[in-house]
Amino acid sequence: MAEAPQIPDEAETRARWGGFAWTTENAVKAKEIIGRYPAGRQASASLPLLDLAQRQVGAETKTQGWLPVPVIEFVARELDMPYMRVFEVVTFYTMFNLVPVGRYHVQVCGTTPCMLRGSDDVLAACKNHGLAKGKTTPDGLFTLTEVECLGACTNAPMVQINDDNYEDLDYDSMTAILEALARGETPKPGPQIDRQTSAPEGGPTTLKEMVSENHDYRGEWA
Amino acid sequence: MPKVKVDGVEIEVPAGATVLQACELAGKEIPRFCYHERLSIAGNCRMCLVEVKPGPPKPQASCALPAADNQEIFTTTPMVKHAREGMMEFLLINHPLDCPICDQGGECDLQDQSIAYGRGQSRFQENKRAVTEKYMGPIVKTVMTRCIQCTRCVRFAEEVAGVEEIGAIGRGEDMQITSYLEHAVTSELSGNVVDLCPVGALTSKPYAFEARPWELKKTLTIDVMDAVGTNIRLDSRGRQVLRCLPRINEDVNEEWATDKTRHAVDGLVRRRLDKPYVRRDGKLVPATWEEAFAAIAAVNAGSSVAAVAGDLVDCETMYAAKALVTAMGGSLLEGRQTGMDYDTSSLAAVNFNTTIAGTEEADAILLVGTNLRWEAPLVNTRIRKAIKKGAKVFAIGPEVDLTYRVEWLGNDLSVLGKLPKNVADAFKGAERPIMIVGGAALRSAHGAALKLAKSLKLVRDGWNGFNVVHFSAARMGGLMLGYAQKGGIADVVAGKPKLVFFLGADEVDFSKFDKSFKVYVGHHGDHGAHHADVILPGASYAEKSGTWVNLEGRVQRGERAVFPPGDAREDWTIFRALSEKLGQTLPFDTIEELRADMGRDVPALAKEGLASFEWNPPALSDTAVGTIDAYPIKDFYLTNAICRASPTMQLCSAELLHGDELAEAAE
Ligand code: SF4
Ligand code: FES
Ligand code: FES
Numbered sequence A: 001m002a003e004a005p006q007i008p009d010e011a012e013t014r015a016r017w018g019g020f021a022w023t024t025e026n027a028v029k030a031k032e033i034i035g036r037y038p039a040g041r042q043a044s045a046s047l048p049l050l051d052l053a054q055r056q057v058g059a060e061t062k063t064q065g066w067l068p069v070p071v072i073e074f075v076a077r078e079l080d081m082p083y084m085r086v087f088e089v090v091t092f093y094t095m096f097n098l099v100p101v102g103r104y105h106v107q108v109c110g111t112t113p114c115m116l117r118g119s120d121d122v123l124a125a126c127k128n129h130g131l132a133k134g135k136t137t138p139d140g141l142f143t144l145t146e147v148e149c150l151g152a153c154t155n156a157p158m159v160q161i162n163d164d165n166y167e168d169l170d171y172d173s174m175t176a177i178l179e180a181l182a183r184g185e186t187p188k189p190g191p192q193i194d195r196q197t198s199a200p201e202g203g204p205t206t207l208k209e210m211v212s213e214n215h216d217y218r219g220e221w222a
Numbered sequence B: 001m002p003k004v005k006v007d008g009v010e011i012e013v014p015a016g017a018t019v020l021q022a023c024e025l026a027g028k029e030i031p032r033f034c035y036h037e038r039l040s041i042a043g044n045c046r047m048c049l050v051e052v053k054p055g056p057p058k059p060q061a062s063c064a065l066p067a068a069d070n071q072e073i074f075t076t077t078p079m080v081k082h083a084r085e086g087m088m089e090f091l092l093i094n095h096p097l098d099c100p101i102c103d104q105g106g107e108c109d110l111q112d113q114s115i116a117y118g119r120g121q122s123r124f125q126e127n128k129r130a131v132t133e134k135y136m137g138p139i140v141k142t143v144m145t146r147c148i149q150c151t152r153c154v155r156f157a158e159e160v161a162g163v164e165e166i167g168a169i170g171r172g173e174d175m176q177i178t179s180y181l182e183h184a185v186t187s188e189l190s191g192n193v194v195d196l197c198p199v200g201a202l203t204s205k206p207y208a209f210e211a212r213p214w215e216l217k218k219t220l221t222i223d224v225m226d227a228v229g230t231n232i233r234l235d236s237r238g239r240q241v242l243r244c245l246p247r248i249n250e251d252v253n254e255e256w257a258t259d260k261t262r263h264a265v266d267g268l269v270r271r272r273l274d275k276p277y278v279r280r281d282g283k284l285v286p287a288t289w290e291e292a293f294a295a296i297a298a299v300n301a302g303s304s305v306a307a308v309a310g311d312l313v314d315c316e317t318m319y320a321a322k323a324l325v326t327a328m329g330g331s332l333l334e335g336r337q338t339g340m341d342y343d344t345s346s347l348a349a350v351n352f353n354t355t356i357a358g359t360e361e362a363d364a365i366l367l368v369g370t371n372l373r374w375e376a377p378l379v380n381t382r383i384r385k386a387i388k389k390g391a392k393v394f395a396i397g398p399e400v401d402l403t404y405r406v407e408w409l410g411n412d413l414s415v416l417g418k419l420p421k422n423v424a425d426a427f428k429g430a431e432r433p434i435m436i437v438g439g440a441a442l443r444s445a446h447g448a449a450l451k452l453a454k455s456l457k458l459v460r461d462g463w464n465g466f467n468v469v470h471f472s473a474a475r476m477g478g479l480m481l482g483y484a485q486k487g488g489i490a491d492v493v494a495g496k497p498k499l500v501f502f503l504g505a506d507e508v509d510f511s512k513f514d515k516s517f518k519v520y521v522g523h524h525g526d527h528g529a530h531h532a533d534v535i536l537p538g539a540s541y542a543e544k545s546g547t548w549v550n551l552e553g554r555v556q557r558g559e560r561a562v563f564p565p566g567d568a569r570e571d572w573t574i575f576r577a578l579s580e581k582l583g584q585t586l587p588f589d590t591i592e593e594l595r596a597d598m599g600r601d602v603p604a605l606a607k608e609g610l611a612s613f614e615w616n617p618p619a620l621s622d623t624a625v626g627t628i629d630a631y632p633i634k635d636f637y638l639t640n641a642i643c644r645a646s647p648t649m650q651l652c653s654a655e656l657l658h659g660d661e662l663a664e665a666a667e
Helices: A010-017 A024-035 A042-061 A067-077 A083-092 A112-116 A120-130 A171-182 B019-025 B079-095 B109-115 B152-159 B194-195 B257-271 B290-299 B315-329 B357-361 B377-386 B413-415 B420-427 B441-455 B475-480 B489-494 B528-533 B569-582 B591-601 B647-657 B661-667
Strands: A106-109 A142-147 A159-161 A164-167 B003-006 B009-010 B049-052 B071-074 B140-142 B164-171 B176-177 B202-204 B218-221 B232-238 B238-246 B278-279 B285-287 B305-309 B332-333 B363-369 B392-396 B433-437 B467-468 B501-502 B517-523 B534-537 B545-549 B553-557
Touching: A010 A067, A024 A067, A024 B278, A042 A067, A067 A083, A106 A120, A112 A120, A112 A159, A112 B079, A120 A142, A120 A171, A120 B049, A159 B420, A164 A171, B003 B019, B009 B305, B019 B049, B049 B079, B079 B109, B140 B441, B152 B164, B152 B257, B152 B377, B164 B332, B194 B202, B194 B238, B194 B467, B202 B278, B218 B553, B238 B257, B290 B534, B290 B569, B305 B315, B305 B489, B315 B332, B315 B475, B315 B501, B315 B545, B315 B569, B315 B591, B363 B441, B363 B501, B392 B413, B392 B420, B413 B441, B433 B441, B441 B467, B475 B545, B489 B647, B528 B545, B647 B661
Parallel strands: A106 A142, B003 B071, B305 B332, B305 B501, B363 B392, B363 B433, B433 B467, B501 B517, B517 B534
Antiparallel strands: A106 A159, A159 A164, B003 B009, B049 B071, B140 B202, B164 B176, B218 B232, B232 B238, B278 B285, B278 B534, B545 B553
């Protein structure tokens, strides 16, 4: 469990985040979210509210956001739930960060399909760019996390950076993405090779006539 | 009622029963870790697998599967055996092999079940998982590597204790059980998770490394820390009680005990009075029994004698003292040390008539001046159960956290005369309404409460919803024995007795008795002993066989676990011996004779079980004025001489009740 996230110093986080409250805009959103669930079932809103809170923290710190304990407690109070119950939720889902992250949260998938397709190269690209697993770069730009399958195996290897997936990577394209982000640009998300979403590389290999028109194949069926 | 076949034997099971319960009814033992009768079903340990037809051809978790008609259940097939062995192997993958240094050893479910289902050795080659210890407070010690994530402790905290401070964080293999941010669990019932934990992950901190279960002598007796009368087992070795565990009694404590019940026992070997003392020149000096008796005889009190009973004493002690006082011609007996003077002409009007178990059935509940969580924690848990079944709770008094939702009606007692409409409506629609009156309201609102009980028809066919909650173990027994003056202890003071016996009475305002010769008969050097002129060392509840009557009028008898220390004697024998010196020899030589006499005087005390008091409420002034400003118990962990002497209780008080102040002082 050496890798388990430790809760950062309590007194300090309490001083910094103890007064957390929704921004006017988020207050409206929070109300709408809670309204989606029947009365007495507001606990169901814990996931979306925690996400909202994490994003608000992100906006305030110009990072991807995290959930300091006082913020978790704030959400619990909003939902009239015991702190422990919300804390359990936060620790269960890896999408919630228990420690601060950088502006770009680089989550490299290292599960079998991605690994077979070269996630080691992707990780190497990150490493050579100065990123280290579980750490944030000194300039506060990047946090690197190795994660389990993110469900985009057809485009392996892939990374998720903030809310976007970058797919079909290799060492060079990963380096290019990191460099672009460092320059403040937003590289195009999705496959980094000639491929439309998860369709075959280099264009269609079946039903090719369908690309340009609604082709009637029936006459060709022998 | 579904009919099922368990291993070929057909039985009928109650509707709603699970397959596990069906198997138990059929006499089959099903191994389990997460299932517990009194907690919700989690179904996460998978140890209870059985084969069920019809159904998919795979083992099924019996604890979470409802028994249905025509089911065929197999508990001994090769598939079942294999499946359970597999489960056991998985559970042991991460479990350390540290039984020799584990306090659970000898009473560990995992140990026992691995004998039946474990493999001789492990096939697991990887590293075992290790988990850091979690802090849970002064009572619960944790060794979390041993945890098998059954979540019993989590469910107990949430469902029974009502303190949602234990949870499971993380996921998968990294899941850990912890208290919230590793703060102490602020529950007066936290010790129960030690019993619930099927392995040695949660063990008792004060009892750590004290003894092995098989070295202990087990004595069944009754707890005196409050008036619930928790059925307990005292485990002792030699002359010392090492721990206290609850026994199952569905009518009283189910299978729970408060932390005070469990852990005040380390106070039994501290601050003990182990020889008689006599005050000479203003100082208490050790003396012999002869000298002490002579000093009392020298008072020449004649009939100017009184007895004041403390909170912990048994009926035998009170009866013996009463017999002596009466033989000498006195009549001043009182047990309500702090000056309470409620009417006791009808005991039903000061009894918990609904009974503890009956409370669960209530559908509308009004608490009047009682902090139930501290005064009777195990009645409080029953109210939680009633709420789960749909009861509504209202309360009059200062707001406190009772672990459930309460509609507070303010602390003005006049509310009793004019209930708000929603409360009145709730009671009108209720079938089994109850009212629970605490000590804080008894003094000025007893009559008003009785009047309200009448107008709300709390007493109806087969249901008595009027309850008074006491919190001293001696109270109901004392009242039955006549330890009550009309004006309370003030009457005793007014009688200006020359000689007063204090039976372990430590909460009395002794300044009122400075003209009297004070004899303290008790076991701990507390307030009472400090003010005494003569101290006669007696036996604590663990050191005598005694009768106690709990707040619902249940007569219960406990046995002696150990002998009193030093020269101390069982209290009734002290009075018997003293009576001879005073020339009023009491007519009993054995405890059986004493009990026979007592049974003649108060027949209800002769047999164990619920005493019945006829409902015949007295006519009292029924206007309630004034407010309830505070509840009688100021510090849950330090309510009597034994717990005040207990280091564990002192720690609990300091940390759980005064922790904030300590933290502030440190800053
Ligand atoms: S600590 Fe004990 S009771 Fe709690 S989940 Fe672990 S094994 Fe179960
Ligand atoms: S294995 Fe990488 S996305 Fe599925
Ligand atoms: S007892 Fe059935 S799954 Fe644990």
